[in-house]
Amino acid sequence: MRAIHRKLLRNLWVMKGQSIAIALVIASGIAMSVMSLSTLRSLQATRETYYQRFRFAEVFASFKRGPLSLQQRVEDISGVARA
């Protein structure tokens, strides 16, 4: 290791309290951000997988009372995959 690098490490060691305090502030910010956004991403992915695997619908319709044949007629609407 070059002498100037040793100087760096020894200076850093003398300032270790301060250096650790600053590193912790940075770490906290990153931890908070990585935690939040990873969780967000995970939950969105989990939900997406769940939706796909269990075929969650995309459009929902309620009505008073209609014949079962409505299902076929809805499925015939262009753009509808399955009803």
Added chain:
Amino acid sequence: MKSVNLIVAGLREPAVGRLISIPDHQPPRLNQLYLRRGRMPETGGLEVVVGESFANAHGFQPGATVDAILNGRLRTLRIVGIVLSPEYIVEMNAADMLPDFKRFGVFWMPVTEMEAAFDMDGACNDLSLTLMHGAMEADVIRQVDNLLADWGGIGSFGRVDQMSHRFITDEISQLRAMGLVTPIIFMSVAAFLLNIVMTRLIDMQREQIATLKAFGYHNSEVASHYLGFVAIIVAVGVLVGTGLGIRMGHGLTQMYTRFFHFPIFQFDMDWVTAVLTTLISAVAAIAGTIGSLWSASRLPPAEAMRPKFPGEYRPSFIEKFGLQRWLPQTWRMILRQIRRRPLKTSFSIFGIAMAAGVMVLGHYAADALDFIVDFQFRHVQRQDLWINLAEPSATDAILDFHHMKGVVTVEPFRALPVRVHSGPRSRRLSILGMAPDRKIFRVIAQSGDEPPLRNDGLVLSARLAELLQVKVGEYVTVDVLEGKRPTVQVRVVGTVDDLSGTNAFALQPFVNQLAEEGPLVSGAWMSVDSKHLDELYAELKATPRVVGVTANAASIQSFLDTVGENQLRMQGFVIGFAIVIAAGVVYNTALISLSERDRELATMRVLGFTKAEISAVLLGELAILTLVAVPVGLLMGYGMAWLSSRSIHTDVFRIPLVIYPSTYARAAIVVLIAAVISGAIVRRRLDRLDLFAVLKGQD
């Protein structure tokens, strides 16, 4: 799909059950079920499977039974399995603000059983569908609505308006705000700390820098040497932070997975965020230190051999007013030190203030939720019972309620399902038609104002007006989704800054006029003498027209408890981080002051000051900074809460800007404690420091 009243053993009030039909011997085509325990229901014997939240709330296991009023008759449903459904990840009633797992349950039943129980042979009342890739959802919704208009369709909607989907989206969107705001706060504090530490380090090493240069080290080599300090600190911060973030993210994802009853667990590390936050820290670090790195590299090697001039001091402004007579010498030193470095002083204050701000911001969500619940159930929905009728009925249906034992007041209402358009924007909602004089369910703004409802237009939730981009006096197009289904232009006559999402209000006759119907009611709000509550419940359970009874605030307690548990854990993180910031700033500022002034303090020791007295000079400065910083930080916390209340757009409820005094107090106390502890550490260091050696030494 049918809503029914449930009679659950051990529950005084009726619960609302939602019965959904599934094919007899095969999985549904859409919205399939995940069987957690037990088996799927067979026909013949009123077998059902039940959603896990409701089952857990009552401790139901396969084999349990629950009574329900099916088509006016009391029947016993046999629970044979416990399931999860993507449609009811959060099991909640569209009419409710918050889930109530004890009083709302979802059941799935074979379709032939359903048809038999409700005389619905060959009929259905609910459809859902998936889209082909690239299909326009709005087009499909329009066509479905056209098709279903003849069958009493009340408007189809996409996932955005689907209750469970929307609730989850709102819940997890708060994570985005947190993930985006926090790194900015922390990195600005880190940039400041790096700034004071590196400036001081380079200042102290002027001679060493000059020596390096005298021996032929290039400016860039010197600058990169000092950049190395910054790089190592940042690298450690990034590695520790990312590792910690992954661990905590894993834990939080597990917590949410349990909370939402997801049948699968999946953790995806967001590497983009990791890379971005690393870049942000690097940028912040460089922004904080570029000045001192530059001055290190510009330092002429010959001039650095000369000692530095003493710093320039001037009387502080307090002294300008002639107040110094009352100030002891040590206080003058403190004030002049603060005055001499206004930038450093204000950054120190800013840093400590950030800690308090983070605390306030961290507790703001909990305060807001508390406020919402309190506001909604003490000022808005003051009913003891909310009763929904099976279908809009003539007003005399309500008269019966007046005669029931225990009923004190009855306020009927008309809820008309509509789709409101303004330009390309539209929302599906129910217009509430209310009585001119409202004692129980009020239309009231956060400020306490009660805008009058009118017979010539709608009063919209401020949030709805914002979403539709309409102002008072403008017109919206209303498609009525019931009865004769007319489309009418309606004027917006007012807005109300309420909390409970996107509502439209008017007087009851106006709503019936919109629907081109006579005077009909959809239900009633009632206040009740609690002594007769049990009898009243019994009577309501047996009233066939009543399809839903929702009890008041107490009912959401179980939900709030769950949320509270989650929030408590997040609170722990926030307090920890606030302490890191406060301690980091106080500790660093103190050590820098100590190293800048060790000669001065040593001289004072020689002149006969005690250790305690010289500590006072150093720590007094910090005490003043902290005391100034706390109120500043509380204000900043308020500001950040305001920003986040603007940035989190949830439809289910608005997040009001409410922060309780206890939150401010907690923030102030945590920051003060962190400051005192850091001060104590510095004090110990000061006590151990051989100040007399400082006077002899060269640097």
Added chain:
Amino acid sequence: MNSSAIAAGPVFSARDITRVYRMGEVSVHALRGVTMDLYRGEFVVLLGPSGSGKSTLLNILGGLDVPTTGSVHFLDQNLTQSTDRELTQFRRDHVGFVFQFYNLIPSLTARENVALVTEIANNPMDPAEALALVGLEARVDHFPAQMSGGEQQRVAIARAVAKRPDVLLCDEPTGALDAKTGIVVLEVIERINRELGTTTAVITHNAMIAEMADRVISLSDGRVSEIRRNERKRPASEIVW
């Protein structure tokens, strides 16, 4: 000092250099027109009271500072027209400095302080060899704070000569030392000059030290007042003050 060195021309030649510092509203004239040469292998003492401009002259010769007017040449290189980068390279390749207050890096051991320089030099000695040259074989792994002033200054000399510089510039090398250790340090400088043939310039206000030199250049009030050649160099060990 032999005549062939003079015939080869000077290593350094300064012509009519001045140096003016601006300190706020006052101008300080540190040098008021100095002309001098330094020849290969010679031992020169720059003698003068404090404020005579000798440190400024040394800094200019060493490429730490540039004159306000006049010219300085090191061999063919015009130092007055060199960029900051070229001056740095010049110092790196050709100059060894010894300072009054040693200027060791406190966080590095003796060996590492020497290595700091040898690592950026073209044809350096081994740091241990350089330290042996100044008689500090036993102290290589000590930190500055663990050494006496004389030892620290010898480390500084080892650091200056380890890269085999063309010229060794010493600014009051004994200024912070007592007489006994000062002599030890002067002996080391003398030996370096003799054994390695390094051109050496030493600044001092002490006339006794001047007796060690081949030539003595006296400065007063920013001007050269006298240049004299010592007929007999007195060895450092015979100096008393």
